[in-house]
Amino acid sequence: MDGYGVTPRDVLSLAGTTARQRQPVMEASAPLQRAVSSVSTGDPALDAHTRAVAAEVEELHRRLAAVLGLFGDALRDAVTAYTDGDEEVAADFRTLATPVPAVPGAPGTAMS
Numbered sequence: 001m002d003g004y005g006v007t008p009r010d011v012l013s014l015a016g017t018t019a020r021q022r023q024p025v026m027e028a029s030a031p032l033q034r035a036v037s038s039v040s041t042g043d044p045a046l047d048a049h050t051r052a053v054a055a056e057v058e059e060l061h062r063r064l065a066a067v068l069g070l071f072g073d074a075l076r077d078a079v080t081a082y083t084d085g086d087e088e089v090a091a092d093f094r095t096l097a098t099p100v101p102a103v104p105g106a107p108g109t110a111m112s
Helices: 008-020 022-028 030-037 044-097
Strands: none
Touching (some): 022 030, 022 044, 030 044
16 A cells, blocks of 8 residues: 555545535625625726626636535545445455355265
């Protein structure tokens, strides 16, 4: 082993942290939107451009929140797949380790 290891608990913790970041990101553009809504420079073109830039920032926040959601979901899915696979392998090993009852009269048994 190369010393690299990740525990499912740590990955689930990261998934939760990632999910919790979605809401603050979505809320981050609200103050900008409130400020921009009252912009009135006297230049309609500048006002429109300012609102367009604010809308772009809001869209970027929405996209970042969506990516954070996808990332968190993918982390949870990875942990589920890992733990399910690990349990399947463990179950197979338990099956292999289960003693097989001797069949009377079979070669290698006391009755043969």
